[in-house]
Amino acid sequence: MGREVVIDEAALTYSDELKLAGALCNLRANSHIVGDTLRKWRANNAQEGIGAFEIQVVTTGERDIGSRRPHFRGLAHLVTASFGEANIFVFDLARRKVIATISEEVAADHGFWDRILLPITMGVLGPAVGVVPVHAACLTFDGEGMLIGGDSGAGKSTLSVALAQNGFGYISDDWSYMAMHSGQITAHGMSVPAKLLPDAMKHFPALANYSLAPALNEELAYELSPNELGAQVQLSCEPQWFFFLERTPESGCHLRPVCGEEAQRYVGRSVERLPPELGEMIQARAAVVDQISRLSCWKLSYGGPPDTAVRGLRAFLAEQHQEVTA
């Protein structure tokens, strides 16, 4: 037999409390390297999380050989993820636990944890801790949160960046993590870089200063920190609106109301199916999705540059606000 790694809890001498998408995470490791890398996710002692889980990490002396091409599989309560032979993660939904063996390079790689592993962890383990990942951007305006859904390529990221450059608060451009907190539906971001496709250059000339690189799905894209794009980044909000983005060939911006079932169908299409063994998690997820479907849902159709949608959305929100205050 080849190598064997034993994850002995007594040898996991490093311990820290993290907060990810509103959930508390007890990180235990055999070295401080991962803890240093994840320092920005540390929870304040006073903070309460919506659910709790544990990550146990053993950093081995092994070096990364070859690519870190991701490979995922799952059966029942277990999901495995590998990024090359040296970096293996096992997600145990029943025990709310992740076990991992990783190389020192990965332990110290901020980009790997922030862009890839932590969002994947919340995507996979989310149902076990009451978090539902939704394929939608999330922004705020005058304290009001909004989700912007749309299929891949619909322009969620381009519109999010355009909105963020025009006074909207930025939480995420692609995936938002929804949970119930004190009876309110809450949307959380993971501070993942905004992903802009090459054709976004025509709307954001500053992209000329950056290089294209393959994203996790191997698509060539600009991946930039939202701060670099002038965004005011926030970690969470209580959304009131859910906009479904639709591009039209005609220039202009139109909004029309849609029923909450549209939101339910949309979220249902983007969440990973769970096996029947995880019945409680399926029910908990359905309760969160039900709350999402109670948001004010609108179809946002626009053609032309993203500024068209920015102006249209601002006017719509001002009008709605006037109606409420009148």
Add this chain to the structure above:
Amino acid sequence: MSSAETGVPDLLRRFAPTPHSTRVLIHNVEIEFHTDDVEIVARMQPWTCGSIGPGSHTLLLAKVIRDRDAPSGDSGVSIISAPPLTTLLVGTGTVLVLDCERREILGFLASSISAARFVDELLPILLERLGRFRAAESCERAVRSL
């Protein structure tokens, strides 16, 4: 329900059907085995111990999927031991997880792993781990009863 029926892609292959099943007794462990690879069932035939019937006792449930999309490789076997889970890997394409508490083996076999290698080499490694776990459990129970 298939992915096509729900419109949600089964990216993890959680819902891969396992139309072939058998009940075997290997290394003193009775296994209810489900797979989509008939060659594995054929390879297990010498250890068959009867058809699966309702209400019958099963010590271990195994579900193993033949994964033709997984990366293949000739790497050796790696083990990650984190009780109650033991994860066995060959490269990154073959991954089998034994959950000793729930008495389950769940996993995927890359094309490069033959049915013979799975039955003769990989499965016995996991069964041996289960034996160790059960022995440790028995010791613990005995200590607690003192």
